[in-house]
Amino acid sequence: MTQNAIDSPSLNPSPPDSQTNRLIVQFVLAATIILVCVLLVVWGIHKVQVSDPYVHDVLTSNGRLERGQQLFWQNCATCHGLKGTGEVGPDLQHVSERKSQIALIKQVTSGKTPPMPQFQPNTQDMADLLEFLNSL
Numbered sequence: 001m002t003q004n005a006i007d008s009p010s011l012n013p014s015p016p017d018s019q020t021n022r023l024i025v026q027f028v029l030a031a032t033i034i035l036v037c038v039l040l041v042v043w044g045i046h047k048v049q050v051s052d053p054y055v056h057d058v059l060t061s062n063g064r065l066e067r068g069q070q071l072f073w074q075n076c077a078t079c080h081g082l083k084g085t086g087e088v089g090p091d092l093q094h095v096s097e098r099k100s101q102i103a104l105i106k107q108v109t110s111g112k113t114p115p116m117p118q119f120q121p122n123t124q125d126m127a128d129l130l131e132f133l134n135s136l
């Protein structure tokens with residue numbers, strides 16, 4: 001009688017070790033919980049930042065590109081170049097692909113990265129500047 005393939009030892013793995021299985025389940029559960037927590041924190045930070053009234057007003061104002069360019073030339077071009085290609089300050093080409101809108105607003109208003117000064121534009125001016133930065 002021919003031997004059934006299912007009976008062959010190589011196709012008949014030893015029964016799963018239940019302790020290993022339990023460890024895997026626990027690991028997956030822990031990883032999921034950590035992931036959910038991280039997502040909640042990131043989402044929370046985003047919410048808090050967007051609910052900052054200044055950021056909110058900037059993001060809901062219509063930026064005017066030409067005025068943004070003027071503001072940039074007056075305040076930023078000495079360091080970043082007339083076209084944002086960089087002088088003392090870094091090249092700002094495609095900066096809006098590297099940084100979020102919120103990060104760009106903070107960059108201009110926080111003064112946390114000397115020698116770049118802290119600017120305090122009103123929300124409309126900031127929206128105009130942001131429009132210009134997004135066009136680079």
Ligand code: HEC
Nearest residue numbers: 075076079088089090095104107108113114115116117119
């Ligand atoms: C005195 C020179 C100076 C002026 C004026 C200045 N910056 Fe900067 N800026 C810098 C420097 C230096 C950095 C790099 C800071 C760092 O990350 O350490 C920087 C960084 C930045 C960045 C982040 C770039 C990146 O790749 O992450 C942005 C955006 C920016 N500046 C926008 C502006 C805008 C808009 C203005 C005008 C309102 C301005 N800067 C005026 C010097 C300046």
